[in-house]
Amino acid sequence: MTDGVAERSRPRDRILETAQDMFHKHGIKGVGVDAITEAAGTNKMTLYRHFESKDELIIECLRATAAKASRIWDEFEAKHPGDKLAQLHAWVQKASELLSADSRGCDMANAAVELTETDHPARRVIKELKEAQREKLVALCRDAGIGQAELLADTLSLLLEGARVSMQSVGAEGPSAQFVRMAESLIASFRAR
């Protein structure tokens, strides 16, 4: 029915995959566990046998999303082995593609917006994962031979984060449409210094 999830995988995997998808599309507080299990072709009891709470499921979803993002970084290295500057341009290109393909932005940032309780267990996970991603981009910039690597990486981060959230407010024809141009001219300007 509303599946799209491979029918013959194990319930835990189906739940995780379905939850990722539904949290992404409808937001965390916009989806109940009943809806997830139904879409995953299973039931609530099975969910609670594999995840001790909805919060725990949320955290597992965020980790899974981060793992997917990590695999994309591997593609950069595979396509441009050793050429860090080419990988940086590939990062810009990939970010732009993801912007075009989907207008619901970053799951971790969205989760941070939704989960406002300062002691929510997902918040520390979000922070850890985001910091890891930041480190990766800083390293990439540095290895690409850019002087102020941290500053470039942080600027690119903010631009992308901004593009993703801007799309949700004003759509794809807003400021985010110029993301590639902004990012590329930024990189050029940092390389010229």
Next chain:
Amino acid sequence: MTDGVAERSRPRDRILETAQDMFHKHGIKGVGVDAITEAAGTNKMTLYRHFESKDELIIECLRATAAKASRIWDEFEAKHPGDKLAQLHAWVQKASELLSADSRGCDMANAAVELTETDHPARRVIKELKEAQREKLVALCRDAGIGQAELLADTLSLLLEGARVSMQSVGAEGPSAQFVRMAESLIASFRAR
């Protein structure tokens, strides 16, 4: 008790102000109408006499927030009458101050993240208000004599939007800490063209 809202204003104003504050702090779906009315020192019936639904209240809150932001723009004109470039720097400065003062970001962007239903009545309001703000910034850049005014305005928009959402994920010590430096060097670079 949990007030902070002037006790002797009219119920409608107290509700609106309290709702703005609570939506901002805890998110829209994280606050029920009961909690709002209680904090505003009134009751649910009175809320529904002034607002036909929670959605309507949300929209009024967003409009009120935008109106506050609009008043900040008036300050720029008042402090630097006619000097658009100084006003642009004041914009950067003010944005930075707001970043330091509060880590819950932009109410409209946050609402867009939370309200995922594509036909939610608040979404068109968010888009309108955000587009109006964009126009203001573009006009300011253009009147400051900058060539590619749209591009600068959009870049600054994304940087600020990104800084606001980044703070919610990784805190004030993350990439957003460099916002002023990024914005100022951007402006300088655009002016040099």
Next chain:
DNA sequence: GCTGGAAGTTACAGACCGGTAACACCCTAG
């Protein structure tokens, strides 16, 4: 074929949600 564990089913608890009805109150304008 038997057995044990994973998965499905049904029902429910307890809380909270947005929204409404009915009625008592108070305060101000006439």
Next chain:
DNA sequence: CTAGGGTGTTACCGGTCTGTAACTTCCAGC
């Protein structure tokens, strides 16, 4: 003094939420 509108109070509706209990069914490994 009185009338009436704005406000407060209480109780309620139907729905949804996370999470659990008790029980049945299925299926793979022996």
